[in-house]
Amino acid sequence: MSDVPDIKDLFEPKSIAIVGASGNPDKIGYKILENVVVSGFNGKIFPVNPKGGDILGLKTYVTIEEINEEIDIACIVIPSQLVYDSVLSCAKKKVKFLVIITSGFSEVGNHELEAKIVAVAKENNMRILGPNIFGIYSSRGHINATFGQKDILPGSVAIITQSGALGIAMMGKTKTANMGLSAMVSIGNKSDIDETDLLEYLMHCEDTKVIMMYIEGIKRGNRLAGILKQVTRKKPVIVIKAGKSKRGALAAASHTGSLAGADEVFSDIMRQCGAIRAESVEEAFDWCNFFANSKIPNGENTVIITNGGGIGVMAADACEKFNVSLMDDIDTMKRIFSNAVPSFGSLKNPIDITGQATISDYEKALDAANNEDKISSVICLGCETAVLDADKLPIIIENIMQKAKKPFVFSFIGGVKFDECIVQLKKKNIPITNDVYEAASCFGAMSANYRNIHKRTDNYSDIKAIDKQMDFEKIERIVSKVKSENRNFLLANEASQVMEAGKISMPKSKIAKNTEEAVEYAGSIGYPVVMKIVSKDIIHKSDAGGVIVGVKNSDEVYSAYGKIIDNCKNYKADAVISGIEIAEMLRPGVESIVGARKDKALGPVVMFGLGGVYVEIMKDVSFRSFPFDRQEALELVKETKTHMLLEGARGEKKKDIDVVTDMILKLGLIVEKVAVISDIEINPLRVYDEGEGAKAIDVRILLNGA
Numbered sequence: 006m007s008d009v010p011d012i013k014d015l016f017e018p019k020s021i022a023i024v025g026a027s028g029n030p031d032k033i034g035y036k037i038l039e040n041v042v043v044s045g046f047n048g049k050i051f052p053v054n055p056k057g058g059d060i061l062g063l064k065t066y067v068t069i070e071e072i073n074e075e076i077d078i079a080c081i082v083i084p085s086q087l088v089y090d091s092v093l094s095c096a097k098k099k100v101k102f103l104v105i106i107t108s109g110f111s112e113v114g115n116h117e118l119e120a121k122i123v124a125v126a127k128e129n130n131m132r133i134l135g136p137n138i139f140g141i142y143s144s145r146g147h148i149n150a151t152f153g154q155k156d157i158l159p160g161s162v163a164i165i166t167q168s169g170a171l172g173i174a175m176m177g178k179t180k181t182a183n184m185g186l187s188a189m190v191s192i193g194n195k196s197d198i199d200e201t202d203l204l205e206y207l208m209h210c211e212d213t214k215v216i217m218m219y220i221e222g223i224k225r226g227n228r229l230a231g232i233l234k235q236v237t238r239k240k241p242v243i244v245i246k247a248g249k250s251k252r253g254a255l256a257a258a259s260h261t262g263s264l265a266g267a268d269e270v271f272s273d274i275m276r277q278c279g280a281i282r283a284e285s286v287e288e289a290f291d292w293c294n295f296f297a298n299s300k301i302p303n304g305e306n307t308v309i310i311t312n313g314g315g316i317g318v319m320a321a322d323a324c325e326k327f328n329v330s331l332m333d334d335i336d337t338m339k340r341i342f343s344n345a346v347p348s349f350g351s352l353k354n355p356i357d358i359t360g361q362a363t364i365s366d367y368e369k370a371l372d373a374a375n376n377e378d379k380i381s382s383v384i385c386l387g388c389e390t391a392v393l394d395a396d397k398l399p400i401i402i403e404n405i406m407q408k409a410k411k412p413f414v415f416s417f418i419g420g421v422k423f424d425e426c427i428v429q430l431k432k433k434n435i436p437i438t439n440d441v442y443e444a445a446s447c448f449g450a451m452s453a454n455y456r457n458i459h460k461r462t463d464n465y466s467d468i469k470a471i472d473k474q475m476d477f478e479k480i481e482r483i484v485s486k487v488k489s490e491n492r493n494f495l496l497a498n499e500a501s502q503v504m505e506a507g508k509i510s511m512p513k514s515k516i517a518k519n520t521e522e523a524v525e526y527a528g529s530i531g532y533p534v535v536m537k538i539v540s541k542d543i544i545h546k547s548d549a550g551g552v553i554v555g556v557k558n559s560d561e562v563y564s565a566y567g568k569i570i571d572n573c574k575n576y577k578a579d580a581v582i583s584g585i586e587i588a589e590m591l592r593p594g595v596e597s598i599v600g601a602r603k604d605k606a607l608g609p610v611v612m613f614g615l616g617g618v619y620v621e622i623m624k625d626v627s628f629r630s631f632p633f634d635r636q637e638a639l640e641l642v643k644e645t646k647t648h649m650l651l652e653g654a655r656g657e658k659k660k661d662i663d664v665v666t667d668m669i670l671k672l673g674l675i676v677e678k679v680a681v682i683s684d685i686e687i688n689p690l691r692v693y694d695e696g697e698g699a700k701a702i703d704v705r706i707l708l709n710g711a
């Protein structure tokens with residue numbers, strides 16, 4: 006059995022020592038101790054302070070070693086220069102978790118001190134939360150070991166936050182938003198424990214119905230993706246990520262890199278894993294509250310009920326924006342709503358019960374929608390009118406919510422009485438707003454979550470089958486030879502050999518060392534041919550004038566050969582030229598790009614999109630974290646506009662999308678399995694009609710260190 010403590014003991018500790026507990030009510034060490042005491046923690050509390058004595062009526066220990074009991078958590082609240090010694094003392098005491106509140110470590114460049122502390126913790130099987138955090142709250146552990154607010158409302162939302170200040174602010178906001186928490190964890194510098202470790206606990210925590218994460222940066226993205234895929238099958242995960250900067254995490258070594266603004270890649274990967282990304286804290290709170298209090302839908306057939314045409318149209322627009330599917334089974338809607346809709350109303354979705362609708366018309370329509378299985382969720386809208394009794398509105402809304410069999414969201418616009426009604430119902434956690442967009446946004450999050458649970462397959466047998474077709478030993482041999490020559494990129498012929506080993510089809514080609522060979526090879530391949538420079542010193546061949554297409558006969562081969570050599574010598578006089586590649590001239594098809602790279606933060610990332618020379622201008626690309634299955638590869642393709650071309654635009658035939666998904670999985674496998682390959686990119690991958698395959702025209706492969 007591993008000696009590393011179970012993360013459960015961090016959320017449900019039996020004892021806590023507060024190192025740096027202070028009797029001074031203005032100090033953080035006092036506030037944390039006070040919060041632990043008043044939160045009703047029923048484990049043992051050990052204040053530690055060199056002065057000894059009593060703090061808040063509790064015996065205070067001069068050192069942690071003096072405590073004669075097991076300690077699950079040591080919460081460290083002393084200046085940074087004292088932390089290392091304190092961690093050594095904790096190691097002697099065999100403390101399980103160090104919750105290091107103190108700032109002044111890697112966040113201000115003090116990496117060395119942080120690394121020293123992490124090393125001691127690792128050697129002694131202690132785990133660290135922090136440093137640079139405000140602490141941890143857990144409703145299951147009845148513990149509030151934070152210096153945030155005292156009276157946290159227990160509930161079913163768990164929040165993980167990398168930002169301390171924002172986290173404390175969010176703690177305060179949970180009160181005004183009437184949002185109950187099951188946990189609130191500050192992860193700060195993530196020197197050891199990160200969001201992935203915490204998700205492993207929260208995934209199984211029965212008190213937690215929904216998880217919100219505020220993330221600034223990711224260190225172990227591949228692990229996070231793996232765990233997120235599991236968690237999101239069980240409960241919704243809402244992510245707010247700051248930092249849309251394209252700098253930093255992803256180096257621009259290849260197209261795949263330069264196209265991969267860190268934020269876009271992150272967004273795509275979150276979607277792939279089923280996490281729902283919120284744009285603001287406000288939106289995340291709305292969604293959390295909604296998920297925490299809503300029923301689960303049985304499908305994607307939403308009905309809008311309204312007394313106003315305009316607001317109904319606005320809601321329909323908002324549903325389109327947030328990807329909420331509206332029911333269009335007219336027969337069912339006629340059958341169930343005809344009682345509540347006058348002849349001049351509308352039985353199409355939005356169901357318009359008209360401006361003459363009374364409370365009882367609303368009641369009838371809501372009951373009818375609630376009792377019809379074919380309707381999976383309901384958006385109920387209202388504009389204030391003289392015939393709609395605002396005093397009775399809260400009563401019928403509460404009634405329907407008590408018997409709700411499906412998700413409901415309400416949006417009512419009007420004067421003081423309507424606003425009061427909204428405030429009153431919000432206090433009871435009923436999802437109601439005065440903005441149709443907010444209402445539709447909650448349903449958008451709900452629909453995304455529904456699709457994630459029901460449509461993601463995670464069937465890795467496809468990858469296994471593809472893996473078997475590929476010769477990884479041969480790929481390893483090719484790249485080790487390149488490495489042995491101190492090169493970090495593959496020449497065209499070497500890249501072709503990798504493609505061959507990966508069973509990725511390329512145009513027929515041979516490398517000619519002189520004009521005679523060039524003519525001979527062109528004849529055997531068949532005219533017309535393409536001629537390309539082969540040189541380790543020229544990566545962008547077209548820019549160097551190193552590519553001539555449509556070479557039709559032997560005379561043209563002679564002249565193209567000379568021209569390419571001249572162009573390349575002019576481009577780079579000292580370029581070492583290994584020959585000229587004579588390649589089959591391919592017929593036209595859809596030009597796509599497929600790439601894969603090992604990202605430092607995110608692990609293997611695969612890209613697909615529109616290929617060709619304008620790839621960086623068009624930026625029609627999407628990303629996924631590898632591994633994923635064929636279904637997900639197809640989703641990746643579908644996310645791009647290139648998909649419309651592959652489906653057969655302007656009367657053209659459908660293209661071979663199956664082969665494209667094959668290529669996507671193959672490049673993912675190469676980058677995942679061949680340690681030394683850092684980037685691989687096919688641009689263009691020319692895709693032909695269905696059943697006719699695709700050919701990798703140009704392939705670039707970079708090795709670690711490039």
Ligand code: ACO
Binds near residue numbers: 056139170
């Ligand atoms: N063991 C136990 N107690 C000790 C030790 C020790 N080895 N050494 C000192 N102490 C006592 C001190 O005597 C003091 O007690 P006292 O008030 O009775 O004298 C107490 O520990 C605290 O020490 P101070 O030197 O008074 O430190 P202070 O409380 O001013 O600051 C703190 C400590 C809060 C950890 C500070 O260094 C710090 O890092 N502050 C920032 C915290 C932070 O913001 N974290 C991120 C949160 S998220 C966000 O941004 C909101």
